[in-house]
Amino acid sequence: MQKQSGMRKRTRVQALIGMGYIAPSFILMMTFNVIPIFLSIYYSFTKFNMVSAPSWIGLENYQKLFTNKALGDALHNTLIYVLITVPAQTILALIIAAFLAEHLKNRFGSLLRSTIFIPVIVSLIASATVWNIMYEPKGGLINQFLGLFGAGPVNFLGSKVNALPSVAAVAIWKNTGYYMVIYYAGIMGVSSEIREAAVVDGAGSFQRFWYITLPVLQPITYMIVTLGIIGSFQVFDLVYKMTGGGPGRSTYTIAYMIYSYAFQDKRIGYACALAVCLLIVILLIHAVQTLCFKERD
C-alpha cells in the first residue's frame, strides 16, 4: 500500500516536471499558432480597422467577398500558379533524383546535387530582385541571350500574358533542388538489394524506374505534392517584389490580396474572411488528396 502511493506520488511529480518542460513552447504555440486561428474566424464576422474595437456584422464580409470581382481573379491566378509550379518542380525533381541515384553515383553526381540545391538557400526577396533585373526588357540577361539568336526582346513582367508564368519560373528554379534532395534520400532508402535483383532479372533502366522506384516513392510524392500545393497557394514574396500583383490584376494572388486588404487598407475583418476562405480551400485540398491516395492503395 505504502509503496503504491509512493509510486503514484512519484508519477504525479514526474507529470508536473513534464509540464514544466512543455510549458515554454506551449505558451508560445498557443499565443502564435492556436489562438490566432480562432481570432481570425472571430474577426471575419466583424468590422475592424485596428483603431476602434471590432463590431459584429455577421456574414457581411463573406457576402461582400463573393461579389468582389478581384477574388475571382486572385483565385484563378493562384490556381494557375499552382498548376504551373507543382507539376514542374515535382517531375523535374523526380527525374533528376532518379537519374543521379541510378547512373551518377560519383563525385560529379554529388557536385551536381549540391549545385542544384543552391537556389534553395537564396531568400525569395533576393531571388526576386535578381530575376527582376534578368527579366528587364532592355538589356536584361535573358533578353541579351535571346538577342544572340535575333529573338525578342520579350517583355516578361510587363505583359499580362507573360507575368504569371515568369513569376512561376522563379519558383520552379528555387524549389526543384529542395524536392530533388528529398527524392534522392528516398531513392537511396529503397534497398539497393531490390534494385540489384531487378538488374539481375534483366529489368531495364526505365522498367526499374517505373515498376520499382516510382511505387516505392509514393509516400514521398504525396508529401512533396502536398507541401508544394500548400506552399504555392501562399505565394507572396515573389509577387510582392516582382510585380506587385500587376500588370492589371494578372499576378494578383490570394495571399497578396489578404496582405493588401489587411495592411494597406486596414480592413482587418474583411481580410480575415479572406484568410478563412484560404484555410477552407487548403483543408479541402488536403482532404481530397488524402482520399485519393487512400483509394489507390
Add this chain to the structure above:
Amino acid sequence: MKQKVTPFVVLGTVLITLFAILCLTPLIYMIAVSFTDSESLYISISDLRFSFDNFVYAIVKRNFGRALVNSIITVVGSCLLVDIASSMAAYGFEKKPVPGKEVLFQGYLATMMIPGQVVLIPMFVMINRAGLTNTYAALILPMVGAFGIFLMRQFMVGVPNELLEAAEIDGCGEVRRFVTIVIPLVQPALITLTIFTFNAAWNNFLWPLIINTRSDMHVLPVTMATLSSNSTTNYGMVMAGATLTFLFPFILYVFLQSSSWRASPSAA
C-alpha cells in the same frame, strides 16, 4: 553495381549539367553585377572591377549595415529559442507521464497545415496591443512551431530510458540529466533544427515587413525589398545587397557540405 556508359547516360548527364548551370547563372550574374560600377545592364567583362564600392555604398548609405546586424541578432535569437524550447517540449512529451499529452501533440501537428496568412493578422493585432512592434522579440518569439517539436521528438524516442533511470539512481538531478545526457544524445537533430531555423529566420519576409516598420529595425529581405522601389537604376548596388543577403546562408551551406563530406568519405 558497375555503371555502364550508354548514350542515354551521356545525354542525361549533359542535360542535368545544363540544368545545374541554369541554377547557378542568376547567382553568378548577381555577383558579377555587384562588382561593376555600370549603371547600364549591358555589362561586359571589362566593366568588372574588384572594388567593393557597391557593397560599401549599400552598407553605409542604404541601411544594409543595420539590417545585417538585425538579421544576425534575429537569427541567433531564433535558433537559441527554438532549439531550447523544442528540445524541452520533446523531452516532456516523450519521457514524462503528462496527462493528455498525445492529444496536445496531435493538435500541434494539425497547426502545421494552417497557412501563415490565417494567423498573421491576429498576431499583428496582438503584438501591436502588447507594444512589441519594432522589437527583436516580435521577430523571434513566433519562430517556435510544431515542426521543431515534432522533429526533436522523433529523436527523443532513441534516448534509452534505462540510461536516464541509471543516472537518477546515481543521484543525477532532473536538470542535469536533461542537459548532460539527453541534449548530447539528440545533437544531430539539434543541428538539423538549427539549419532549418536559420533559413526560416534569415529569409522571413512578410512578418518582419508588417511588424517592424521602423527602418532601424528592418532585416535584410525587408531592406532589400524597399531598396529598388526608390532607386531603380543603380543595379550594382542592388545586386550587392542581394549578394550580402545570400552570403551568410551560403557560407553555412558550404561549411556543412564540406563537413558532411569529411564525415562520410564513402559517399562516392
